[in-house]
Amino acid sequence: xxxxxxxxxxxxxxxxxxxxxxxxxxxxxxxxxxxxxxxxxxxxxxxxxxxxxxxxxxxxxxxxxxxxxxxxxxxxxxxxxxxxxxxxxxxxxxxxxxxxxxxxxxxxxxxxxxxxxxxxxxxxxxxxxxxxxxxxxxxxxxxxxxxxxxxxxxx
Numbered sequence: 248x249x250x251x252x253x254x255x256x257x258x259x260x261x262x263x264x265x266x267x268x269x270x271x272x273x274x275x276x277x278x279x280x281x282x283x284x285x286x287x288x289x290x291x292x293x294x295x296x297x298x299x300x301x302x303x304x305x306x307x308x309x310x311x312x313x314x315x316x317x318x319x320x321x322x323x324x325x326x327x328x329x330x331x332x333x334x335x336x337x338x339x340x341x342x343x344x345x346x347x348x349x350x351x352x353x354x355x356x357x358x359x360x361x362x363x364x365x366x367x368x369x370x371x372x373x374x375x376x377x378x379x380x381x382x383x384x385x386x387x388x389x390x391x392x393x394x395x396x397x398x399x400x401x402x
Contacts, residue, residue, distance in 0.1 A: 273377070274314035279387045279398040282309060286316045286398075287391040295328075295394065302329035303337060313377065319395045323357050328394070346371035347381040359388045360395030375401050 274282075286309055290298040301307045302316040309316040315331030325342025346352045352371040359367045366389040375382040386399035 272312045274312040274398075274400050276385065276387070276400050278311070279314055279400045282311065282314055282316060282398045283387055283389050283396050285309070286318075286396050287389060290391050290394060290396070298394075299329040299337075302331055303334050305331070305334075307331070313401070314398055317397050319353075319357060319360070321357075321361050321390055321393045321395050323361060325353055325357065346373055348372055356386065356388050356397055357395060360390045360397075365390035369397075373399075373401075377401075 286298070286302065289301065289308075293301075299318060302309050302318055304310075310331045316329060317327065317331065318329040319325065320328060323342075325340045327336045327339055327341050330336045342353050342357070343351065344353045348371075350371050352369065352373075355369045355371070359369050366387075369386045369388060371384055371386075372381050373384040374380075375384075383402040384399050385402055386397050388395060388397040390396075
């Protein structure tokens with residue numbers, strides 16, 4: 248019985264530690280904006296091919312905490328050019344993708360990027376891999392030349 252209690256206490260402590268660690272790994276809105284700005288600078292300096300490859304690199308400079316860069320062309324076709332969290336989406340048309348409430352989030356992201364200001368925030372609900380639940384997410388989008396870059400944070 249003592250052994251079981253010991254393992255139960257150790258297990259609870261491990262869960263509490265991992266929950267604290269994942270909360271510490273949560274990116275902020277300011278960090279998301281800074282990452283998009285950094286990605287834009289990289290894109291201007293190195294071109295699309297090299298930039299998209301780096302944005303898709305799971306060990307690259309554009310994946311930090313739970314933040315990652317994604318990219319679309321500003322032509323509005325909805326074909327994902329880069330996605331640091333899910334490279335399986337690269338090359339796929341995701342324009343019709345909906346969030347948990349049925350909102351066309353990619354259409355909103357593209358509209359924000361091609362809009363007059365070419366930048367701004369898009370809110371939607373998305374599965375949070377850290378919690379396993381559907382959470383509110385806010386993504387900063389900015390057009391750099393003919394590319395729309397984005398990075399989101401869970402609220």
